[in-house]
Amino acid sequence: MVRIRVLVVDDHRIFAESLAAALAAEPDVDVAAAGSGPAALRCLERGAAEGRRFDVMLVDADLGASVTVPVARAVPEGGGADGLVDGISLVAGVRVGQPAVRTVVLAEKDDPRRAALALQAGACGWVAKDCSLQRLLAVIRGVLRDETHLPPALLTGVLRELTAARKHRTESERLVESLTPREREVLRCMVAGLGRKAVAERLFLSPHTVRTHMQNVLGKLGVHSTLAAVALARRAGVGPADLAGDVVERGGQLA
DSSP: OOOEEEEEEOSOHHHHHHHHHHHHTSTTEEEEEESSHHHHHHHHHHHHHTTOOOSEEEEETTTTTTSOOOGGGOOOTTOOTTOOOOHHHHHHHHHHHOTTSEEEEEESSOOHHHHHHHHHHTOSEEEETTSOHHHHHHHHHHHTTTOOBOOGGGHHHHHHHHHHHHHHHHHHHHHHHTSOHHHHHHHHHHHTTOOHHHHHHHHTOOHHHHHHHHHHHHHHHTOSSHHHHHHHHHHTTOOOOOTTSSOOOTTSOOO
């Protein structure tokens, strides 16, 4: 019998342990539970090191709800024992670090926007926490067949959100393409959180020249603040400057 290894990740311990116990009653399911993002990462890493990789990870949509971790930053390597990681960021990090693991988000309520974000981050499904055990098992087995599972009531809303996100991304990409190579370098430094003086030192420019480039970047992107420019850059797939080396974009493309 082929066994399915499932990791339940929820910071409500009673729920996590109860769900793990219910799933473990299935003859072909092995289950472990983790109460945080970092703990989940440690479980995944330990399983991989022991040759017992997890097949499916069930993640609480509200994991770490008291903190905000941008999805684009994914999950710090190793997870940091003291770090806080939200559910969608955990999904994104696992997709990068262990792409063979299928992830399913467990939610208290249907939310088309958050479900779309979860799918964009790499989730294979969005399931209500109050669904039946048999329904959850069907989803677990379905995602292992490369199926994507969403509640029927969410389909229209999620498709609308994904279409809008694609439209915004395309427009953002067009605006970024209007920048000169130097302005792109400055934008990546902004995405990395560098201030004007730090950008000047990094690019061997005067602060005055950097200020001019930053103003040009804001103007061409049609925004009025650094924060808005960074958000638009992220939508366009522009990554931060690699502070340990060259200025890079997602995918390692140099300006």
